[in-house]
Amino acid sequence: MASRDRPGRLDRPALTGVLVREVVNFKSYWRASTFSSTVEPTIYLLAFGFGFGTLVSKVNGLDYVQFVGTGTVATAVLFSSVFPAMFGTFVKREFQGTYGAILAAPVDTEEIVTGEALWIAARAGVFGCAPMLVAIVFGLDPAWGMLLVPFIAFIAGFGWASFGILISAVMKSIDNFSYVTSTVITPLFLVAGTFFPISGLPEWARILANVNPLYHCVQLVRDAIFGLDWIDLYHLAFMVAFGLIAWRIAIWRMEKRLIN
Known part of the structure; x- marks a missing residue:
């Protein structure tokens, strides 16, 4: 198609078309997406909160159920963003031919990646609240800061969705996703401060935690509920930077996969 027929950068009608298609x-x-994205983090909450919680009553001044209940919000965001982005975009590109059909319209790779990431992030913003609501039932006191949690989950979800799209664009086989899951996502999940504070970890693990976007999501959610501080600007800035960097690299890699 001639270049004059192509949209400009992040053309609103093109981006809207991608989003409407996703909706x-x-x-x-x-139903299946909601079930898988909310039930597993809730199981983690119940298992750790009432299993390990019988051995540990307080962590960093919080009841253990409160500590885990706020931490598993980030877990729900991770599960509902990075995995749908990895597998969903790969299937659409390689098996369904969805992106090839979309590119036949006046839509560019930038709108495709951005639309996918925004839609997945919006879902993550909703799904991420499920463990928090369950924790309220089991003793987490409601707080006005909880109203910020969907927005925090959206920002984190956008970053992880962009990361998942990037992995999808890099990998040539869907079987290779297991390497990323085992060597990247699982270690970051375990050192995010979700189930135990990182202060007791070895120094190398604490360094890893501080460059872990999931850790910053956990801290920001906890502080939103129990009291924000100036350090939370750093957590927010880190999450925003992660999202923007992953988004731009995902667009670049997906464009090489779809166009070049």
Whole structure:
């Protein structure tokens, strides 16, 4: 198609078209997606909160159920963003031919990646609240700061969705995702301060935690509920930077995969 027929950078009609398609398509699988994205983090919350919680009553001044209940918000965000982005975009590109069909319209790779990431982040913003609501039932006191949690989850979800799209664009086989899951996502999940404070970890693990976007999400969610501090500007800035960097690299890699 001639270049004059292509949209400009992040053309609003093109981006809206990608988002509308995602919303319409979501109606066919929302039950399974909602179930898988909310139940597993809730199981972690119940298992650790009432299992390990019988051995440890307080962590960093919080009841252990409160500590885990706020931490598993980030877990829900991770599960509902990075995995749908990895597998969903790969299937659409390699098996369904969805992106090839979209590119036949006046839509660029930038709108495709941005639309996918925004939609997945919006879902993560909703799904991430599920463990927090369960924790309220089991003793987490409601707080006005909880109203910030969906927005925090959205920002974190956008970063992890962009990261998942990047991995999808890099990997040539869907089987290779297991390498990323085992060597990147699982270690970051374990050293995010979700189930135990990172202060007791070895120095190398604490360094890893401080460059872990999931850790900053955990800290920001906890502080939003129990009291914000100036350090939270750093946590927020780190999450925003991670999202923007992952987003731009994902666009670059996906463009090489789809166009070049």
